[in-house]
Amino acid sequence: MTGTEPLLTPLPDTGWSRVLCVVAHPDDMEYGASAAVAAWTARGVEVTYLLLTAGEAGMAEPPDVVGPVRAAEQRHACAEVGVGEPLILDHPDGLLEYGLDLRRDIVRVVRQVRPDAVVTANFDVEAYGGLNQADHRAAGMAVVDAVRDADNPWVFRDLAEDEGLQKWHSSALLVAGHERPTHAVAVDQAAVDAAVASLNRHEAYLRHVTGHPKPEEFIPEILRDGGVRAGVDHAVVFRVFDLGGLGGSGD
Numbered sequence: 001m002t003g004t005e006p007l008l009t010p011l012p013d014t015g016w017s018r019v020l021c022v023v024a025h026p027d028d029m030e031y032g033a034s035a036a037v038a039a040w041t042a043r044g045v046e047v048t049y050l051l052l053t054a055g056e057a058g059m060a061e062p063p064d065v066v067g068p069v070r071a072a073e074q075r076h077a078c079a080e081v082g083v084g085e086p087l088i089l090d091h092p093d094g095l096l097e098y099g100l101d102l103r104r105d106i107v108r109v110v111r112q113v114r115p116d117a118v119v120t121a122n123f124d125v126e127a128y129g130g131l132n133q134a135d136h137r138a139a140g141m142a143v144v145d146a147v148r149d150a151d152n153p154w155v156f157r158d159l160a161e162d163e164g165l166q167k168w169h170s171s172a173l174l175v176a177g178h179e180r181p182t183h184a185v186a187v188d189q190a191a192v193d194a195a196v197a198s199l200n201r202h203e204a205y206l207r208h209v210t211g212h213p214k215p216e217e218f219i220p221e222i223l224r225d226g227g228v229r230a231g232v233d234h235a236v237v238f239r240v241f242d243l244g245g246l247g248g249s250g251d
Contacts, residue, residue: 020115024135028072033176035195036236041082049086106146111165121178131166181237184230
């Protein structure tokens with residue numbers, strides 16, 4: 001930020017009661033975005049995590065060993081920021097494919113959870129200082145389409161006819177980690193600390209990544225940078241897409 005750019009708009013989330021976070025892997029929410037989750041749950045917002053894979057291909061050990069370890073670590077990470085049991089699907093890690101099956105699985109959970117907003121991670125080809133991982137790209141595109149599919153009664157009609165899941169309108173789609181954010185969620189020191197703790201809960205995964213910095217060394221810096229862009233001490237920044245009714249409740 002040069003100092004001449006306007007401050008980011010505070011996210012109008014005061015009326016929200018439920019948020020759904022949809023990402024490809026365990027730990028994808030823990031690189032800063034979980035501070036916003038901690039802020040939301042602290043004021044009573046119900047946040048649900050949907051992981052499209054178990055992250056079983058992300059370490060050196062065999063997938064049947066890694067999957068349960070990473071799922072357990074994600075449960076511990078969720079507890080640090082006030083989130084209950086994460087929903088983890090069985091799509092293959094490293095081989096996540098954009099398509100109707102993935103969209104249907106996300107639509108199902110959107111209609112079950114009925115969130116005011118849906119959060120996902122950056123799915124640009126170039127992201128995080130390099131080329132983005134394939135699963136991140138597939139996940140993000142599927143989330144974009146599934147959020148709109150969930151609001152269309154004529155798409156995936158089987159979910160309504162066979163499972164009783166009627167259409168649901170979410171007011172906003174939030175993309176974390178985007179290089180061109182539009183909104184910010186101010187977070188306090190407790191939320192910063194919770195975000196650091198949530199990433200630290202991925203102990204086995206962090207040991208696996210050679211040279212990975214300690215969460216307490218870089219997560220607060222990310223959030224301070226967000227704060228500078230928002231005019232506060234710490235903030236999580238998002239690129240926000242208003243789907244209609246941003247700031248209100250879908251009920």
